[in-house]
Amino acid sequence: MNFHSSPNPAPDAEPAATALAGVRVLDLSRVIAGPWCTQILGDLGADVIKVERPGAGDDSRAWAPPFMCDDAGNPTGESVSFSACNRGKRSVEIDLSDPAAAALLRDLAAQADVLVENFKAGTLARYGLDYAALSARNPALIYCSITGFGQTGPYRDRPGYDTIIQGMCGLMSFTGQPDDVAGGGPVKAGLPVIDLMSGLYAAVGILAALQRRSRSGRGQHIDLALLDVGVASLAHLGLRFLAGNGAPRRHGNRLPMVAPSDAYGCRDGRIMLIVGNDQQFRKFCRAFGLAQLETDPRYATNEARLAHSAELDGHLHAAFASRTVDECVRRCSEAGVPCGPINDVERVFSDPQVQARGMVAWLPHARTAGSRIPTIASPLRLSESPVVYRHAAPDLGQHNAEVYGLAANSGTVAWPVPSTEPAPDTMQR
Numbered sequence: 001m002n003f004h005s006s007p008n009p010a011p012d013a014e015p016a017a018t019a020l021a022g023v024r025v026l027d028l029s030r031v032i033a034g035p036w037c038t039q040i041l042g043d044l045g046a047d048v049i050k051v052e053r054p055g056a057g058d059d060s061r062a063w064a065p066p067f068m069c070d071d072a073g074n075p076t077g078e079s080v081s082f083s084a085c086n087r088g089k090r091s092v093e094i095d096l097s098d099p100a101a102a103a104l105l106r107d108l109a110a111q112a113d114v115l116v117e118n119f120k121a122g123t124l125a126r127y128g129l130d131y132a133a134l135s136a137r138n139p140a141l142i143y144c145s146i147t148g149f150g151q152t153g154p155y156r157d158r159p160g161y162d163t164i165i166q167g168m169c170g171l172m173s174f175t176g177q178p179d180d181v182a183g184g185g186p187v188k189a190g191l192p193v194i195d196l197m198s199g200l201y202a203a204v205g206i207l208a209a210l211q212r213r214s215r216s217g218r219g220q221h222i223d224l225a226l227l228d229v230g231v232a233s234l235a236h237l238g239l240r241f242l243a244g245n246g247a248p249r250r251h252g253n254r255l256p257m258v259a260p261s262d263a264y265g266c267r268d269g270r271i272m273l274i275v276g277n278d279q280q281f282r283k284f285c286r287a288f289g290l291a292q293l294e295t296d297p298r299y300a301t302n303e304a305r306l307a308h309s310a311e312l313d314g315h316l317h318a319a320f321a322s323r324t325v326d327e328c329v330r331r332c333s334e335a336g337v338p339c340g341p342i343n344d345v346e347r348v349f350s351d352p353q354v355q356a357r358g359m360v361a362w363l364p365h366a367r368t369a370g371s372r373i374p375t376i377a378s379p380l381r382l383s384e385s386p387v388v389y390r391h392a393a394p395d396l397g398q399h400n401a402e403v404y405g406l407a408a409n410s411g412t413v414a415w416p417v418p419s420t421e422p423a424p425d426t427m428q429r
Helices: 033-043 099-110 131-137 162-168 193-216 226-232 235-242 278-287 302-307 309-321 325-335 345-350 352-356 400-408
Strands: 024-028 047-052 067-069 075-079 090-093 114-117 142-147 221-225 261-265 270-274 339-341 360-364 372-376
Touching (some): 033 142, 033 193, 090 400, 099 400, 114 193, 131 142, 142 193, 162 193, 162 226, 221 226, 261 309, 270 325, 302 309, 325 339, 345 352
Parallel strands (some): 024 047, 024 114, 114 142
Antiparallel strands (some): 067 075, 261 270, 270 339, 360 372
16 A cells, blocks of 8 residues: 555644643653653644754664655655654754853743753753753743653662563563463563653643643642653552462463453454453354354353363364454454454554544655655544644754744853764663
């Protein structure tokens, strides 16, 4: 399928009433968690100014190939990884080690509503850019620090990447096949789920702080740690252990509390089936002509089906193997049984439901005059304050002149020419 054949036009002008219109965000973060957070805020209407290292920028700019392509299939030379987290932002180059540049950044912070950063704990204090210094001048500032392990505790100085946290928070201990199965053992999720969830939690925290500020007039410091997010996201499986029921084990694609539930092979692919109750099981049996299973006492209740899941799976594998994915999904859907195809990404974007929901938008880009590049749309659908996509992810320093002007308006010092010397590696996330 050619995804460039009929691009849907994206909004070029900001709607009059976005949720965060008038909110200015300074984004000092890099890679995924922080940029994901600030992209969400930008989609909701905030003006996001991305502060980057001169000559290098966000680390993820160098994570290529793959490169972005426009609607004619022409590569733009921009990293897909960077583009995925930075649409709609303005990019400016600032060398924090230059005292004049740091002073101008403090001027920008004095005019900002929110600042998001992911430097190692204590790093920004060396430049007078920590929360204590900036909030003294701008008490309304909401300052969000995203690190691997937080601002306190014995691990506060450690760096932490998503997959490291997936292991440490316990997620990998129950993700994957059991040890006694071929290929068994802990595995990471296919996406950086801790980074993405951390970005979501950070955005929620910032929105809460904005709401409180509307009553109190004061900002606050948000200390967000990836490890905390990972532990919090253990949800019912973590609570299972705390309630004295033991640690969860790996079950592959199965749900340990209902049967049948698993990935099953069809003639031309695989499906995911979850039968959530006894009534659904009876409907499933009728849909697939398995009357003998419907009346078998070994499968009459969920508890019984769990006890005899191996025998039951043998019948199901045989029933699915002779049919196509589409036929199996249709039969289950018509019977009211939860089932869906295990799609590759090409099939995801050709799915009629995904297309009907407008999950791909096409945006103007500085490198593609007269053409557009794709972005995966926000899932938020707000009836009164819709999300906005101003433009694709910016080129490094694309908005230097605009943002320098903002800082110059504060009237303290003249903006310096950005240095091309690389900054030291001070990122914790």
